[in-house]
Structures are given as structure tokens and as C-alpha cells.
Amino acid sequence: MRIFECDVLCIGAGLAGERVAVEAAQAGFRVICLSVVPPKRSHSSAAMGGMQAALGNSIMGEGDCPEIHFNDTVKGSDWGCDQEVARLFAETGPIAMREMAWMGVPWSRVVPGEHTYYKGGKPFQATEKTENEGLIHSRAFGGTAKWRTCYTSDGTGHAVLFTLDNRLLQLGVEVHDRTQAEVLVHDGQRCMGCVARDLRTGELVGYFAKATLIATGGYGRIYRATTNAIICDGGGQIAALETGVVPLGNMEAVQFHPTGTVPTDILVTEGCRGDGGTLLDVNEYRFMPDYEPEKAELASRDVVARRMTEHMRKGLGVKSPYGDHLWLDIRHLGEKHITTNLREVYDISTHFLGVNPIHQLIPVRPTHHYSMGGVRINKDGHAYGLEGLFSAGEAACWDMHGFNRLGGNSLAETIVSGRIVGKKLVEFLKGYETIFSTAEMNAAATKVKDRIAALLRGTGDDCYTLRNEMQDVMMEHVGIFRNGKDLEAGVSKLQDLLERCGNMRLASGDIPGPNAELSMALRVPGMLKLALCTAYGALMRTESRGAHAREDYPERNDKDWLNRTLAYWKEGDSLPTLKYEPATPFYILPPGDRGYGGGKIIPGDIMEDQIVPYDQKG
């Protein structure tokens, strides 16, 4: 087995992984990035909308500051987030955006003078200030008090990812693309790297590293209808969970995006609604103001997605061969706006749906979109349970999103947390020496070899059958609205599928070189474990908070559930072991009403000494 050695191993080379890699490489450390695809193809590239940061340059963002951004984030999270982390995030946002401008991102800029903007489908005039000409502009996203989302037309993720990847080229960071990390190498105390498969040759490759970063993005592919790229299979979370000592945080916190398109599940950006797009029902009636008079289409994502589902359940959805959906209307924004600021939306509609959004309505429905949960890390990015293991971005549960993240906050998180975690990782590495155990490396490699051998012996279902069944169970039992009965049945079905994995069959057999079926087959048992963490966590959490909506427990219960779920997986078990920790070390913004979404709150007992002012650090 080929073995590489480095200071920092970044598993995943999307925005978060690359931002950490840049930080470590700038500090002179040897970094290797692993990626299942060439880094510029990472799912980060698909994020169109933008990054929230309180720069306050635009007229509609005037007076913005990190504290207002912090408040929006905490409310958005339905008080599930770590407030210390949310503050750190909000404070660092503006610096991280400016740094990306320095690196080369062509952010859209303020153009002084009068402009026509849209709010709730209605045009209004606003005058951008002359003194702010050429500074980074911002657009509206849901759940925010100010227009705060920095963007580059409709290709923010693409532009920032290309800039970062170019920076990696410049710094000479080694990138091993088409490489799939399978298991972490560790001794129960320290992480020393991973064993991966080279997807060009099928060979196993070992990596020894002083610090290992998991930045593999979300695990949306456990759902059938998801906006996530096909590579978002939770590889990093699986590797962490299977150590038995690293917990995954809040796996039940799963966000559905209001505007996945039908039938391809491709996302059209929240920028559509931010810019004034409206949601219509079967009668082409705009229904959101009836549910959310103040924010309408721009309430937070969990609220809009639930209201849409609620409306469709009343029989007011549009029937189609692919199931019910609603309409997104952006026609009134005009051809120029649609073909420039919302060009990707235009492209997606015309290429994938055969719909021209300048004249026609876009079929949309809530679709799985984002994983708030992930590898539980502390505020410095260090994973619970293993020294030398870090995580950042969507793969991690840092946890600034709590039970619902705001649009534009996750893309911002990638580079903000990448910057913060990168610096802390560098601090960790300075003066850190460790021992690389060949015994642990061999044990990890043997684990992967044994799994492959078992697949070649298997006589049961193929991986696609098991994966498809899992995805259907997740859609049906662990979707937007949840209840005890369905969740219980879902958990039991998932356990059954996990058991059937023991006899999984490789239809393609033992072929040399790349084998996509084998890559999937190696993932499916781990994906089922993630699905079980999600479903079981949702079953046990008997309240409704943010994106986690229980029909049988509609209240947000701050008395019993103002906490974070930690899911551990003991080898051989068929269910995770759940533990809980307080949601936040202290409160800057004590739990209250979000101002949208409605719902009852069972108040908790917050002690006076748990509340600190925003400006009090530490």
C-alpha cells in the first residue's frame, strides 16, 4: 500500500476544506487535500445565492453590524445554536469576505444612484450611496433584518471556489482528486490520518497526518429528493462516527429548501424570493402572506417549506406525474434581471425543466437541502473524542445553525469557519509531535479490505436496491413533518436495511480499476447509520424546533430540549447511543419568539448568570 505523510490531511476540498488548507499552507505546513472529484467540481460550486456578512455597504443593509447578524442567526436556529460560535461567526464574516476579495473573488459591487428593488413581489426605489460606490454589495435572503448576502451575480459558490482552488495552486498544495477516504486511522485517543481508495485504480492508499480535517459536506443523499450533489453521501461523517468515540451532533436537524425544482430536485436559489419572486398555488394565488403576513416568502426556510407543505395538504398544490408541487413566479422581475442576476435559474429552468421563467411559472416543492448536523466540534474546530481530528463546513456541527440555518449562512460558514478553524489548527500544529502507528494503519486497511471481500462473497441485495429503499424510508418517515409512529416504523425499516447490508452483493464483481458500484456499496452501510442517527434522534426529540417539526409535539420545549443531540455508534450496534449537551455555554440572546413561524413555546428556566451581554467576551 502506498503511504503518504503530511502535516495536514484535508478530507474534502470544497470551500471549507480548501479554506483550511490555505491557512495551513500559508503557515508553511505540508497539506494534502483528498477529494472524490477534482476540487473545482465540489458541491460548493453549486451554491448560487451568496454569503451573509454584516458589511452594511448596500442601502438596504445600512446600519448592519455583526450583532444584528448574530441575532438573526440565533433566531433562525430557533435557539438551537451555540451562541458563542454564532457570535464568533458574525464577527469574522466581514473580514473573511474582504479577504476573499483580496484573493480575487469578483464580488458584485455597489452602484450608486437610484435602483428598483423588489420586496414581496412589489417594486420599490432605493438610492445607493455615492460614498459606497465599488464596495461589496448585498442582497436580501430569508430570515434577516438587513440585506446582508454578499454575492457574485448568481455564481457565488463557483467564483469563491475557483478563487480558493487557484490559491491552492499558487501555494503548491498537493491535491489527490478521485480519492475516497474510507476509514480514519486512530488509536481511540488520537487521529493519525486515513485509509482511502484511489478511484482511478481501485488501490488502497494510506495517509499519515498530524492533523486530519473532515470537510466532506453534507449527507443529503440519504434522502431521495435532495438538492445535494450525488457525492454528498456523508463519507466524512461516516468515518468519524465509525471510530466509536467521535459523536455526530444534531443529526435530526435537516433542512428542506422551499424551492427544489420538479422533477430533477435541482435547487433554484433563495435569491429568487430575495429579489421578489413569489409562491403561487394551483389557482395561481399567492398564499404565503396569508400564513406569514410580515415576512411572506422571506420567512426562514423551515417556515416557508412547512407552509408550502401545509398548503399542498389542503389540496391546493399543482398535480403532476411527479407528485404535487407549487409555482415559483419570477416573471415580473423582467428579462434583464432574470438573464443576468438570476441567470443560473434561467439556465436550470430552460435546460432541465423546459420552462422559460421570463414567461412561465417554475414548478417547485420543498426538497431536502442541508444538514445542520455533523461531526461535533468545539469552537476551535477540534472534534470531540479524538485529538488531531478537525472538521469544518457542512460536514461539521460547529454549531452556528442549531435547528435551522439561514440562507447565505452556510456558504459564509465555509470560509468563515475555514478561516477560524484553519488558524486554530495551525496553533495546534505548532510544536505538536506525534507517533504514526503502522499497526493502526494496517488495522484500518484490513477493515476496508475485509469489507470489499465481504461484498464479493455477498449474495443478497445490490447496493442500489438498499440505497433506494433507505432514501424512500427517509422521505416517507423522516421528512418535513414528523411523528412518533412514523419515525418508529422508519427506524425499524432502516435497521432491517442495515442488517441486509451484511449480505450485500456486488453485481459488477471483482473488476480491476475504477468501480463506481463498489464505491457506492462501501458507502451504503455507513449512510444507513447516518440515516438511523437522523431518524432515531428525531424520534427521541419530543418537541418541534426549527426544521425539526413533530406533529405530536408541536411546541418548542425549552424546558426539556434546549440541548444538542450527540449520537455515538458502538461497533456491532444497530442503533446509535444518544447523549445530550446544553445548546450553548451561555445566552446572549435568551430564548424567545422568532417573530415568524408561529407555534407555542414551553419556556425553560434560564438563570440570570447564564445571560451575558453581546460585548462581554469569554
Added chain:
Amino acid sequence: MGRNLTFEIFRYNPLDPRSFPHMQTFQLEEHPSMTLFIALNLIREKHDASLQFDFCCRAGICGSCGMVINGRPGLACHTQTSDLPDHITLHPLPVFKLLGDLSVDTGTWFRHVGKKIESWIHTNKEFDPNAQEERMSNSLATEIFELDRCIECGCCVAACGTARMREDFIGATAINRMARFYIDPRDNRTPADYYELIGDDNGVFGCMGLLACDSVCPKQLPLQDQLGIMRRMVSMESVRGILPESLRKKLQGCGCGCAKS
């Protein structure tokens, strides 16, 4: 009932000594809104699990799925079967190293070229976390983004006559990338630097002007224009000190924002 589609797909696994290059045929019933992404996955899941191809975003954004579709390079994910005849022939992109069947190694090629043309902002300025960002006009930011939209799918390279003959040709994608840095005031490279990087047969002078790149680009990037702009800039640089400066300046005036001459 949809049409009955026939897929004729190139098969070869270079790492399998028993494998040889050949075409294999599969039949599928067409569904509404079917794309090649949906069709190829159906073939893999129902007919032949060993079929190799690449998809990632399946939304025309990541550039993973370039292949030759009925003789023309394009992105498989945004190709609807309804736009094609009922006999669909699929080949891997030429020029790039074949990994298996329809899967080629674009990653290594683009990294190599990216390094060669030094595809990054060259600046002596340090980042100052306490300073306001440097200002830029929105129209310039938009212009830069327009060229930054390349998704490195490799279709332009696969369609390029020069790339087929000249192994080290950097292709329209890299010339477009240079054009992006050329108009970016944050990059302090001069025409002389560009001349060093792309002023040869493997760069702007290798292009034979067939311009298939421009025709096949799935993002409709203005590759033809950028080739012209960069070639003129580098040509004018090559005659610095030979042509009288006033004439050279005049010839250089191409209205492309040659701010750095």
C-alpha cells in the same frame, strides 16, 4: 409510452487486460424530462453495474459530465433525451486520459494547465484585515465574473483541432482564464508576463481558428473574442521595440480594457 431509446456506448477498461475498446448497446424506455444523467444511471443500476461515467452536481454547474454525445462534446446532465434522436451514441471526451468507458481524467489536465499559466491573482499586497475592501466598479466585477464562469468541463479542449495534434496546447479554457486575469486590476502581471506564459504555439499562437471551442461551450463563454483579444495583446507585446511605439499603441487599441499596456 415513451420512445424506445437505443444507447450505443463506448466501453473500455484500460486496467483490465481482458477488456478491449468496443461499443455496447443498451435499450431504455424514455420518460418525460429524461436527461442523459437519468438514463445512464438507469443503465448502471438496471443493466450493467460496471459502466463508468462521471456526474456530480447533475445541474450543469460542476462540469463533471462532459462527453461526446452523438459526435458533439457536451454536458450529459443537461442534455434531454427528447432533444436527441432515438439512437444515442456516447463516447468519452478525447484528448483527456481515459479512465474507463465514458470517464476521463479532466482533473489532472486542468491542474497541470492551471499551474502552467499561473492561474491566480499575482499581487504584492498583503491582506489587511482591518482595512475596507479595495473598490471595484460593478461593471468590471461583472465582466470578470463573465469570464470566470468557465466550469472546466473540457468540452472546448475535446473539440479543439490543435489540442488533438499538440499535446501541450493549453486550450481555449486556459486562454479565457488568462483573459479573466488580464482585465482584473488586482493582478499585476504585465503584457510581457502574458507573453512569457502564453505567447507561443502551445498558447495563443497554436490556435488554428477552427473555433469549435466557441460552438460547443456549454456556458456560452465568448471564447472566440477572448482568443482574439489575448492574441492581439500578446502579438503587440512581441513587437515592442520593433514597431514604433505610437503605431503599436494604435494597433493595440482594441477596446477590451487593455488597462495594463
